Amino acid sequence: MKKLYISLFIFMLLSSFAFAGGEGEKASYPSRTFQVVVPYSAGGGSDTYARTIERYIDMNGQPYVVTNIAGGGGSLGTMEVLNSKADGYTILFHSITSLVGSYYAGNFDYKVFEKFEPVASVFAMYYGICTKADAPYQSVDELVEYAKAHPGELSIGVAGFGGAAHIVGLNFADAAGIELQFVPYAGASDVKAALEGGHADIAVLGTSESFDFIKAGRFIQLAHSGPRPIDTVDAPTFRECGIDFTFTHRNGYVFPKGTPQEAIDYMVNAIKEVAETPEFIETIESRAAFVDFLGPEEFQDYLYELDIMIEPYAELMK
Numbered sequence: 001m002k003k004l005y006i007s008l009f010i011f012m013l014l015s016s017f018a019f020a021g022g023e024g025e026k027a028s029y030p031s032r033t034f035q036v037v038v039p040y041s042a043g044g045g046s047d048t049y050a051r052t053i054e055r056y057i058d059m060n061g062q063p064y065v066v067t068n069i070a071g072g073g074g075s076l077g078t079m080e081v082l083n084s085k086a087d088g089y090t091i092l093f094h095s096i097t098s099l100v101g102s103y104y105a106g107n108f109d110y111k112v113f114e115k116f117e118p119v120a121s122v123f124a125m126y127y128g129i130c131t132k133a134d135a136p137y138q139s140v141d142e143l144v145e146y147a148k149a150h151p152g153e154l155s156i157g158v159a160g161f162g163g164a165a166h167i168v169g170l171n172f173a174d175a176a177g178i179e180l181q182f183v184p185y186a187g188a189s190d191v192k193a194a195l196e197g198g199h200a201d202i203a204v205l206g207t208s209e210s211f212d213f214i215k216a217g218r219f220i221q222l223a224h225s226g227p228r229p230i231d232t233v234d235a236p237t238f239r240e241c242g243i244d245f246t247f248t249h250r251n252g253y254v255f256p257k258g259t260p261q262e263a264i265d266y267m268v269n270a271i272k273e274v275a276e277t278p279e280f281i282e283t284i285e286s287r288a289a290f291v292d293f294l295g296p297e298e299f300q301d302y303l304y305e306l307d308i309m310i311e312p313y314a315e316l317m318k
Contacts, residue, residue, distance in 0.1 A: 039077025073160025088263025105162025
């Protein structure tokens with residue numbers, strides 16, 4: 001009987017060590033600096049969202065470092081992550097529309113989104129047509145009238161070709177029957193600077209990207225792509241202006257293919273916890289966007305649905 005008690009004690013002791021070891025392994029990731037690559041310049045929507053998450057995400061005590069690698073409509077930063085070691089320490093935080101649309105815009109000769117592992121999408125927002133506050137057109141009707149009287153003269157700034165801004169601008173111009181000069185910039189912050197500096201006549205910006213400028217009275221949003229009005233933005237929808245088009249934009253995290261499942265699972269859970277944090281939700285909604293979490297499977301489905309939606313615009317995007 002004594003031997004039985006001793007054996008039982010040893011078994012329980014070993015089991016507790018094994019359990020502690022398992023917990024230790026779970027907590028061992030991440031064990032060093034985690035890099036988030038934003039393929040746009042600092043100050044744009046993707047950059048702002050990535051840095052907002054930084055304030056809430058639990059990275060096991062390790063640094064969550066946002067790195068901006070702008071250029072090529074997001075392709076430079078995308079390739080940086082695609083060519084990085086798939087060890088779970090470098091992730092891409094991208095405009096999902098740009099990630100999918102980059103193929104149709106000619107930035108890649110293959111569908112680059114298929115080279116990545118979807119992790120999670122957190123944010124959603126709409127896009128709008130913006131002008132300076134002192135522009136000669138203060139409504140969609142006035143802008144269309146002006147553009148028709150000056151065909152091909154108005155320049156429209158967008159964050160790269162193949163992204164959400166480009167697609168929204170193309171749809172707007174096509175539905176309104178006007179000709180615009182599309183000018184690509186490295187990111188939304190550059191688009192805002194171009195509009196404010198008079199280098200672009202109008203611009204396509206996310207509702208949250210233009211929010212501060214509108215609030216300060218520097219920009220006017222003539223209309224946005226949402227299906228209904230937004231409380232925090234005093235602008236009609238495209239549909240209310242007679243343009244039958246709606247579009248919801250997302251940002252999301254993707255790892256290179258081959259990333260360990262442990263890293264994927266950790267990030268999915270960590271991001272989901274952020275998405276459920278009341279203070280975080282309030283912060284995002286106060287900036288004319290909203291939180292809508294998609295896990296890996298839903299995110300994967302969304303990528304292919306977006307691919308089908310974008311394909312008809314391929315010729316216009318190049």
